[in-house]
Amino acid sequence: MNLAATGLVVAAALGGLSAVVALVVPTRPRPVLVGLGTAASGAAAVTAGVAATGGQSFAVSLPELLPLFGVSLELDALGGLFVAVTGGVAVVAGIFGMSYSRHGIGGRSVQSVFPLFVVVMLLVPVAASVGTFLVCWELMALTSLLLVAAEHRQRPEVASAVRWYAVMTHLGLVSVLFGLLVFAARAGGDSFDALRRADLSPGVAGVVFVLTLLGFASKAGILPLHAWLPRAHPEAPSHVSALMSAAMVNLGVYGIARVGGDLLGGGPAWWWLLVLGLGAVSAVYGILQAAMSADLKRLLGYSTTENMGLVLVGLGAAGLFASSGQRVLAGLALAAALLHVINHASFKSLLFLAAGSVLHGTGTRDLDALGGLRRGMPVTTAAFGVGALAASALPPGTAFVSEWLLLQALVHGVAVPGLATAIVMPVAVAVVALTAGLAVATFVKAFGVGFLAKPRSAGAQQATESPATMLVGMAFAGAACVVLALEPAMVLPALARVGGVVFGSLESAVGGEVTLRLEGVAGVLSPLLLALALLAAVVVTVAAVRAPGVRAARREARLWDCGGGPMSARMEYTATSFAEPLQRVFDDVVQPELDVDVDHHEESAYLVRAVEYRRRVADRVERRLYEPVLAVAWRWGEAGRGLANGSVHRYLGYGFYTLCGLLIVLVVLR
């Protein structure tokens, strides 16, 4: 057995063991043991994944394990990447979860489902047959559903989020199921090997691709199937949010890459234009909603939609280039997309854990009620700061590197002959740029309003730092962010190997140790040198300011308050007011609901007693797309209620008439 196999088996065994341990040990040591077990399982998975991306492979077939189709697993480079990312997130989430056990999260069921969720997420990218894949996919949905529901006794919103998630994830499953079943039926076998060899007509291949794309896109939170994400991710316990937002959504991308690239073998340009278009729309819409949001975890949830959108832009561009024979650019775009998957996993787990720590310390996640946390929670503030820098695509952050690679691929794509690329690529660049700009505004809001300035509520005023294990979990995630930001060349060779699995024999697109050097097209960037230059410039500036003749001591002084006495926290800008100019600019897109009630004095209509202002930025896609569908379903249900009045005779009658009807149909048709 090689390292990949050992790691995977150990990871699965440790995860299963943790689940059993959670059932038998008493409440007090339970979270610690489960957290440790999950973290160890994650660490083993990282080892396996890294070994697999390094070229090792592992295949096993257990035909007796499940009736009808058995279980077959195979770990290759593509699967290995996602196993490693999931494992990494599991490590930090497990450590964080060791002391995160209030509100019923410490209960037996939640604690035993948590490691199981990790294990099935590890198995999804390893599954090597349609049956195994679908079982793991569904188990992943079920376990995450149970985890989202963990706090349903405390907050009524959780129940609504769970319903949305349950319905949408199963609609996605149905879509993937139909797609893969059609595929397997045509291929004459359900193992991925048989699917790879299958010779599908373009029409059938297109149907399979679109059906699976719908299901996978809904898992990745892509528009218009994102509605569950900003509901379920905020309502889950924070370390579960981290697992869902940093690891589970990636598997949607995995699905598209596996089915569209590996199994269907590329396909025509319109598939990938569709992927690119969906990604572009999701990126802009997601970050716009995040910029408007005043709920910290909802903001992070929408930011997940944005980042998955960017990944799909890269994946779509890669497919587009591959379909027109531009192997170098395809490799570059795919490397950018996969690097963004890794980067997003690192900073999003950090941000969600920091948000969990804020929730733990203050009891609220409403940015309008936070502020001033840097005094009570310095470590959490620093962690969120690192994560926010990484997420906002500014140097020296992680997302900057992957977005730079993505932009390079798009820029060089403009020069590719063909009308489609010439039109699509500049627009895609504009989309990525607008997304980057809005992401900067969003994370300045989240960090500046949430953590700096004066506390806006009693909870924020009395915030205290979280327990040590939570800080350690954040520190690990933060370290991953920093390393990925400075030395991305570490993971790039592995990404080239993964690219080979998806689109077949791509050239290595990016080389270099310290400096990223694009191969085949011009382009160099050195994140490490950039960070060092920045550091050197800061040192020079400090030295210049400390020069003789400049006084070093600082005198404390009053803030400028226009002479009106000390300013209260109510005079500060809040998250809502911070986003107001952006909301006005994008008025036509987000269509906020404004409600202004002016209350007058009785004596005169010109004297105002009180003004009440309410603003709600509803999800517009939801209102236009989901509400009509829900209304139809509701009416259908109303109509059905008339048929079901509780009389058993009636139900027997229905059965009788249906049977007769079917027999008549048979008689007529035969």
Added chain:
Amino acid sequence: MQALLVVAVAPLLVGLMRQIRARLEGRAGAGVAQPWRDLRKLLRKERIAPRGTSEVFRAAPLVLVATTLVVAVVAPFVTTASAIDPVADLFAVVALLALGTVALALAGLDTGTAFGGMGASREMTIIALVEPTMLVAIVALSVRAGSTNLATIVSSTLHDPARLVSPASLLAAAALVVVIVAETGRLPVDNPSTHLELSMVHEAMVLEYAGPDLALIELASAMRLTVFLGLLANLFLPWGIATTATPLALLLGVLALLVKIALLGAVLAAGEVFLAKLRLFRVPELLAGSFVLALLAVAASFFLA
């Protein structure tokens, strides 16, 4: 060396622009060296720590200066041979300058005053809208050169000057001018000499700074203006830039840069005399216009190639 030149010249450029405005408005003006005198005075003053502010507030001026310094070092102003070539990428330069703005916006929020938050909110709105134009204009420029590396773009323009009068190049230049006006906070997007709460953007963020900190911020914003004008000058009028490292070529490069920046600054200052500040919510329209110009530039570079 380039960085020293930018540091030395930046306040003089601001002084020159103020002087030109003053003369055109019929005032005597304070002289070209006045910003340097202001800086000297500010640097000697006592340092102030406004109550309730944190390390973010203290670090912001340093970050702002540092990002601009890095850009001044790596960008091809005097010579096409960059000191740190792997950083001299147009995207990296734009992102670095944005990082400085972000540091300042966080400092504005950190003070916890209404002014600070207001300035930060407005600045972030503007930067979010500027970014697409900037990057699409970069695409238009880099398609011709086949790279986004600054030195490569500049040298390829030097080799083929006929491209400069192409529609793509002119449209990109027009788009970049609007963007630079917005990024450096000049009229009609922001008025650098206002302290009226309804209209200030940049000044609102830095309201709490005093003494040496304020000196750093003033210096940094002058440097940003110089850097942007220098980039604009060398991207579209690269003549005179040194391509070899001989002293004569370098001297010529310095002189050419000074003349170009002074000319651009003079044009900008003269233009400002005739402009009023736009309402904040009209600014997006201006930026959308420049975005369309940039997109047209890319289209032109493809279809008219």
